[in-house]
Amino acid sequence: MKHLLYIFCLASTWSLFAQQNDTKKADSIQLHQIRVELETIFKKDQTFRRIYQEAEKKLGRDSFEMEYFWEVVEAQDKVLEKRVCAIIDTHGWLGISQVGRLANTTLWAVLQHGSVASKEKYAPLLKASVLQKESRAIHYARLIDRMLINSNKAQLYGTQYEYDDKGKASFFPIETPELLNKRRKELGLNSMEEFAASLKIEWTQTSKQ
Structure with missing residues (x-):
């Protein structure tokens, strides 16, 4: 139960909004640029994952080729995670009304495939955005669950x-x-x-x- 209490403490409403307010607000031009970038990042994040089942059927799940396939995916995941974290650190968790549903989803999708450390760091900001109805609750649930599973909990x-x-x-x-x-x-x-x-x-x- 310790980790359960830790998660709820992590999601404390007061600390969430404090962190969100410490970030730099972007103007409309910046938001448009960020939106376009995030939508491009989403395509990069999803492309290999949309074809992996076909690749497994053709190459074999345990083949050398599929091992290399996932090495490429993991390498790209790290690059995308670094960029998305930089955006969040600068502008906070950008909501649907700011950058649209797809770009907002990108923040979650990339972190979902990222490190446990990043999930722990940014989960409070996603929770705050959910409370403001600027992000989807299911994304927060999936992020928390993936973080726990990745930690063998x-x-x-x-x-x-x-x-x-x-x-x-x-x-x-x-x-x-x-x-x-x-x-x-x-x-x-x-x-x-x-x-x-x-x-x-x-x-x-x-x-x-």
């Missing part, structure tokens, strides 16, 4: 799942699953039952955790 919102060798999907372990729907509701998400059904993944509170 149980997720909080049940957004992360994996496939076994037979192609069957199952959710990563969930912290206090009996409180899962309460946490999801507080964030404005639908129930876990509805979410699991939309993915066609079996889940109950008694599922293996």
Whole structure:
């Protein structure tokens, strides 16, 4: 439960808005330039991930070629993460009304594929943006869950799942699953039952955790 308390403390509303207000406000011209850049970054972030399944079928999941494929992706991820972090450090977590939905999504998408350290650092800013209805709650949930999974801890919102060798999907372990729907509701998400059904993944509170 220690890491659970840590996450909620990390997301303290007072500290979130303080951090957001310390950043430099961009004018309309800068925001347009940043928007265009972020939308380009999104394309770079997603391109390889959109074709990896086809590449696996052609080259083999455990092939040398696929190993190199993911080395290239990881190298690019680091470059994109560095740039996105620089933008956030300078201008804060740019909301949908400032740069549009896609550019706003880019901030989350790149950090989702980035380091645990970056997720920990910027999660409070994303939470503040969500509270202002300038970012999507599901992005915050996924960022927190990915951060916990990357740290070998149980997720909080049940957004992360994996496939076994037979192609069957199952959710990563969930912290206090009996409180899962309460946490999801507080964030404005639908129930876990509805979410699991939309993915066609079996889940109950008694599922293996």
